[in-house]
Every structure is written in structure tokens, then in C-alpha cells.
Amino acid sequence: MKRLILSAALLAGLPAAHAADAAITVYKSPDCGCCEGWVQHMRAAGIETKVVDTNDMQGVKDRLHVPAALRSCHTAVVRGSNQVIEGHAPATAVKKMLANRSVRGIAVPGMPVNSPGMGEMDGKLVTVDFAGAKFSQD
Ligand SMILES: [Cu+2]
Numbered sequence: 001m002k003r004l005i006l007s008a009a010l011l012a013g014l015p016a017a018h019a020a021d022a023a024i025t026v027y028k029s030p031d032c033g034c035c036e037g038w039v040q041h042m043r044a045a046g047i048e049t050k051v052v053d054t055n056d057m058q059g060v061k062d063r064l065h066v067p068a069a070l071r072s073c074h075t076a077v078v079r080g081s082n083q084v085i086e087g088h089a090p091a092t093a094v095k096k097m098l099a100n101r102s103v104r105g106i107a108v109p110g111m112p113v114n115s116p117g118m119g120e121m122d123g124k125l126v127t128v129d130f131a132g133a134k135f136s137q138d
Contacts, residue, residue: 037117
């Protein structure tokens with residue numbers, strides 16, 4: 001609970017994205033537990049999140065042009081902008097991306113243990129853009 005309050009306080013400092021624009025659809029395999037943890041993290045941050053279970057994550061990632069080197073478990077699309085979120089990106093990074101619609105997508109490659117849905121965040125989690133450049137650190 002303490003962690004939730006802290007992250008809500010951090011997020012309050014960022015410009016609020018319009019709720020409908022910020023709604024995301026998450027594609028994940030039906031048996032992915034850490035994906036479910038990330039969905040809860042997004043919802044706790046006030047991001048409207050719809051979940052679509054699929055057994056063809058490879059196809060989803062291909063269709064959304066997620067760079068092969070940056071892939072993780074789940075993939076999300078921002079409904080208002082078609083921006084893509086690959087893997088366990090923190091809500092702060094997602095909101096930063098929502099504030100800049102020229103960013104095509106962000107990714108947390110693999111499944112690092114210091115990411116939301118995986119484990120405790122330690123301030124060292126690097127989120128990259130789809131060119132592989134550092135986008136944020138949380
Ligand atoms: Cu995962």
C-alpha cells in the first residue's frame with residue numbers, strides 16, 4: 001500500500017493524459033501471471049486497461065512491428081494513438097510516452113526482476129524506445 005501511494009504521488013506530477021486517449025489494450029497469453037501483475041500496475045496508475053488473451057503473441061508482435069531484439073511477454077497498444085508498449089514498462093514511462101505522440105513505442109526487453117509485475121522496482125529499470133535508445137529510468 002505504501003508503494004502504491006508513493007507511485008500515485010509521483011504520477012500526480014505528470015500531465016494527465018485524457019482518459020479515453022490513454023486507454024490501452026493488452027495482448028497476453030492466457031497463462032501469463034506476470035502479465036496480469038503488469039495489468040494491475042497499469043490500472044493502479046489510472047490507465048484504463050483492456051485484456052485480450054491470445055496464443056499467438058508472435059503474430060501480435062509482428063503485426064505491431066515490435067523490434068525482435070526488444071521483445072518481452074505481453075504487448076499493449078494505446079487505443080487513441082496506436083503507440084505500442086512492449087513488456088513490463090512502468091506507468092511513469094507509459095505516461096511520459098502518452099505526452100509525446102511522436103514516440104512510436106517503448107519497451108522493457110525480456111522480463112527484468114526490477115520491473116512492475118515482476119518484482120520490486122529499484123530505480124535502475126531502463127525503458128527504451130523502439131530504436132533501442134534509453135527512454136526513461138525508473
Ligand atoms: Cu512478463
